[in-house]
Amino acid sequence: MVNFDQLYSDRAGKMRKSEIRELLKVTQDPEIISFAGGLPNPLSFPIQDLKIIVQNVLNNHGKVALQYGATQGINELREAIAERSHKEGMTSGASAENVMITSGSQQALDAVGKIFLNPGDIALVGLPSYLGGINAFRSYEANLVGIPLDKEGMQVDLLEEKIKELIAQDMSVKFIYTIPTFQNPAGTVMPESRRKKLIDVAHEYNLVIIEDDPYGKLRYDIPAIKPIKAFDDEGRVIYMSTFSKILAPGLRLAWIIAPDDVMRKLALCKQAQDLCTAPFSQYIAHEFMKSGSMDLHIMKICEMYKPKRDIMMHSMKKYFPEGYICNKPKGGMFAWVTLPEQIDTEAMFLDAFKEKVAYVHGKAFCVDGGGGSSMRLNFSYSTNEQLDTGMKRLGAVIERKMKVLCR
Ligand SMILES: Cc1ncc(COP(=O)(O)O)c(C=O)c1O
Known part of the structure; x- marks a missing residue:
């Protein structure tokens, strides 16, 4: 057996696992509603347009493009x-x-x-x-x-x-x-x-x-x-x-x-x-x-994501117990939620996972070890139905956690 540990650079030894990559692995299960990744919605990909463009690129620029x-x-x-x-x-x-x-x-x-x-x-x-x-x-x-x-x-x-x-x-x-x-x-x-x-x-x-x-x-x-x-x-x-x-x-x-x-x-x-x-x-x-399609395409993406953002915010109001803070994002793909400080979102991830919903806990984004009661939720990837169902599941997980902590 090769002893790689003896051979790695000090730099390699200091590299850490990406928490997001690890989380994305567990969220491959199709039954899990994942708000974890930073993925665009695949329905936004302009596949039909790209089919034509790929043909054109190969026809007109094949020798340099390859x-x-x-x-x-x-x-x-x-x-x-x-x-x-x-x-x-x-x-x-x-x-x-x-x-x-x-x-x-x-x-x-x-x-x-x-x-x-x-x-x-x-x-x-x-x-x-x-x-x-x-x-x-x-x-x-x-x-x-x-x-x-x-x-x-x-x-x-x-x-x-x-x-x-x-x-x-x-x-x-x-x-x-x-x-x-x-x-x-x-x-x-x-x-x-x-x-x-x-x-x-x-x-x-x-x-x-x-x-x-x-x-x-x-x-x-x-x-x-x-x-x-x-x-x-x-x-x-x-x-x-x-x-x-x-x-x-x-x-x-x-x-x-x-x-x-x-x-x-x-x-x-x-x-x-x-x-x-x-x-x-x-x-x-x-x-x-x-082709002039870029701006129109961006407009279509925004038209797809805005209602998703709205569903997430609306469902949050409907299903989350009082005491959370979340400013409605005016763009992008993420909502940042901070729960009452007794809640450790890293520990709560397992409870959420059991209920088949995933997020990224806040500590992963904070170099000072803070963010312990926060979480990042992605709204671009899920379907509108999944957004509502996933938020309902997450709301129930948080509610249970809060009851236990406040006992
Ligand atoms: C803030 C930020 N920077 C950079 C990246 C990396 O993007 P790319 O796919 O271009 O490597 C991402 C991806 O999610 C991001 O959110």
């Missing part, structure tokens, strides 16, 4: 993304040369971790924050420090206090990781004034802002809000977004926008990661954008 491609991505797609970004307010520092196509945003998160973080460096993240980001940065042995969120996202005054404190202790603070629009998992939206303040703070202490924006287009009740990158006139914000939630995650296609200097490092990093993002996927996405 070949290795440029590390930064195919020009056509980078240009189309640069044009969209410009329309969204990113008027400087977002030309095609500043765009790199990645194999999902997850790869982009790994790459920023790789190019910025030495072991022990500080990365500032939201409390709560996206688990995949946390895991990516941890794999570079970073020290993750959490900044509490309120209804308007990361609290920038607390952020500044924390930065001062860390710098006074001679700590090496590198970047602020934020998901300002329909945050995963909390669903919050950072208002424009706070976005600008965040840039000021990053400027003051010479930090990079990593803006992760997979959900910005999935808007149900509020007008579009400009990304933080739109207020960045010195190239301090590294922006990323993905086709995963607006087209299909199976394409494994996302993009990162970064200033020239950082882009050179990212390209070197990507060469070691996977040489290039699948050109076949890139041509498919580009054809889809070129």
Whole structure:
């Protein structure tokens, strides 16, 4: 038998199991109604359109689409993304040369971790924050420090206090990781004034802002809000977004926008990661954008998800015992629920699992070990019937737990 433990790097030893991946495994059972994963609804995938597009790609671009491609991505797609970004307010520092196509945003998160973080460096993240980001940065042995969120996202005054404190202790603070629009998992939206303040703070202490924006287009009740990158006139914000939630995650296609200097490092990093993002996927996405279907498609997704969000919120009111807190998310795919503090949502998961309903417990998203009575519920994946039934099951589990605890 090979003793791999003796051979692994220290880094590999420190890598942790992804709680979400573990949970997704148990929720494969078709009888379980899962609010756990961050999955788009498969009925939203434009399969008929893609059948035609795939044919066209093979007919018109087969020889290049099936070949290795440029590390930064195919020009056509980078240009189309640069044009969209410009329309969204990113008027400087977002030309095609500043765009790199990645194999999902997850790869982009790994790459920023790789190019910025030495072991022990500080990365500032939201409390709560996206688990995949946390895991990516941890794999570079970073020290993750959490900044509490309120209804308007990361609290920038607390952020500044924390930065001062860390710098006074001679700590090496590198970047602020934020998901300002329909945050995963909390669903919050950072208002424009706070976005600008965040840039000021990053400027003051010479930090990079990593803006992760997979959900910005999935808007149900509020007008579009400009990304933080739109207020960045010195190239301090590294922006990323993905086709995963607006087209299909199976394409494994996302993009990162970064200033020239950082882009050179990212390209070197990507060469070691996977040489290039699948050109076949890139041509498919580009054809889809070129056909003019993108905006209409996003509208259809929003039309599908908004009622799902409403059913989840309505069922929560109907079936959950009093004492929970949940702000109605105005977009995205998640509701963040906080139960009375006696309830440990990690321990309650087994009870929920027995009742065939699943969620992700809040602690998984909190680098300070908090979030113990919170949970993240996904509303995009389930059918409308499952949403109601699942919330009913979950409400009963919580009610029982509360009765036991209050006895
Ligand atoms: C905040 C956030 N960032 C990044 C990702 C990764 O997305 P991708 O499928 O593009 O790798 C996700 C996926 O759920 C996410 O929620």
